[in-house]
Amino acid sequence: MGIDRLQIQNLRNVQAATLQPAGGLNLIYGDNGSGKTSVLEAIWFLSVGRSFRTHLAPRAIRHESPDMVLFARTQAGEKLGLRRGREGESEVRINGERPERLADLAACLPLQLISPESFALLLEGPQARREFIDWGAFHSDPQFIGIWSRYRRLLKQRNQLLRQQAPNAQFAIWDKQLSEYGEALTAIRKRWVSSLNATLTGIISQFLPDLPIRVNFSQGWDAKTPLSEVIHGQLERDKQLGYTVSGPHKADLRLRVGNLPVQDGLSRGQLKLLVCALKIAQGRILEEKEAGRGCVYLVDDLASELDESHRALLLDQLKCTGEQVFVTAIEPSQLVMVQWNKRFHVEQGRVTEQN
Ligand SMILES: Nc1ncnc2c1ncn2[C@@H]1O[C@H](COP(=O)(O)OP(=O)(O)OP(=O)(O)O)[C@@H](O)[C@H]1O
Ligand SMILES: [Mg+2]
Incomplete structure (x- = not known):
């Protein structure tokens, strides 16, 4: 279970980003306010249809943009699309079709x-x-x-x-x-x-x-x-x-x-x-x-509140799930105890994959 492609347009400070995440552990790192949580928020939107940070979805739309558009392709090949507009409009697509209910999205992409x-x-x-x-x-x-x-x-x-x-x-x-x-x-x-x-x-x-x-x-x-x-x-x-x-x-x-x-x-x-x-x-x-x-795990700011040994323990447990995991951190040095399958750096809303 997981996604192999994620496209974000006009969500918070992310004007346009495309990620090709790995099946295992993905690290998303960058300074405060760079857009890390927004990447997790995009994935959440694509499963749940709303934000985990605000119940007012239009607030998540990038300032001065009329709408935000999100897209993900699951490893099973399903194409999930979501558009939310400033006036509260919402369009959902699964493989180009309007689903019967919003919960169909969550069934395609279960998240924790x-x-x-x-x-x-x-x-x-x-x-x-x-x-x-x-x-x-x-x-x-x-x-x-x-x-x-x-x-x-x-x-x-x-x-x-x-x-x-x-x-x-x-x-x-x-x-x-x-x-x-x-x-x-x-x-x-x-x-x-x-x-x-x-x-x-x-x-x-x-x-x-x-x-x-x-x-x-x-x-x-x-x-x-x-x-x-x-x-x-x-x-x-x-x-x-x-x-x-x-x-x-x-x-x-x-x-x-x-x-x-x-x-x-x-x-x-x-x-x-x-x-x-x-x-x-x-x-x-x-x-x-x-x-x-299975399901995809989104872990925002994994390092906070935890000492080094507990960060290691948590990362180890996440790795053992064998699932796709997205972890955000300010510095990669906070989480050196694990081998990342992919790392993405976020800077002022721009997301770049690192080698
Ligand atoms: N609707 C919006 N339009 C444009 N920018 C926004 C909007 N809402 C929030 N922002 C900005 O988007 C940026 C990204 O926020 P985000 O919470 O993703 O950062 P972060 O990298 O997770 O930061 P932190 O390390 O502090 O948690 C912030 O600078 C915030 O001010
Ligand atoms: Mg954050």
Whole structure:
């Protein structure tokens, strides 16, 4: 899995760049503000359709350009194209055709991003962790996206009825469907999390040895009770509040070190290593489940927060995945412990391959 060609036009300070990345480890280096993160952002756009730095895509368009145009060819030969305009316009193409849904892009180019934004996984609310679980659920089970979309629609409709104080009899049909889709969604998530836990334990024992880290999946309602019973039993309370209190939309991944939540019990560098362990574990399981599938890793500013031995350990783990990896750094001398397959220097938005 990976890309063998990337073209960027008018993304941030990159007016035009073409890269032919290697299958293994790619280093992107340059001074502050040169455009390194923007190269990773381009790849992310081509998988997710949006930025990881801003929810306002037009902000990523180069000043004074009407739009940005991105293109990648995957190693499997698929051609992914994306254009975003200043007025919010968005055009996506896979092999020249408009895909049915945006998620088709992600299916062609699964990514794991490790960047300062990824700390949200440990430091912020449950949404980032649900998205993390759902990344795995989406890539491991083709039925997931359909079930997930249906559940979301049903939940929205039920919440509307709750706000309208609809008579109880009207809920029966919605609640039945909501429970069925909710249980199906949760079964896929559970399968994924149990594989994740098995793989994660091995990686954590290398990255954070001797720390009692535990990862528990919380499904969003009392695990001993069927969802239909919970939803039925809470109708009156949900009506008072105007929304559905329990269900898979409240799922979370609880991460603890000993008795403490990890954000209180780990140092900044340890948190970064835990984020890396989680992301690498996701990618590994995908590869194990479906040989040759795997994912591309984007690691922004790998060196920050980590001492030399942990940088080496992380690079070694990334190399061992056998996947395509993009790492950014200010100086190559920060990461001398590994042989790069290709190195790209970035200077004022210009990207040049180095020998
Ligand atoms: N919409 C835009 N148009 C033009 N330039 C932009 C735009 N948005 C950001 N920039 C500039 O693009 C440059 C590249 O930013 P980027 O974050 O990619 O740099 P970087 O090499 O990752 O830097 P650092 O080492 O500090 O992380 C910055 O100089 C920034 O000021
Ligand atoms: Mg950067």
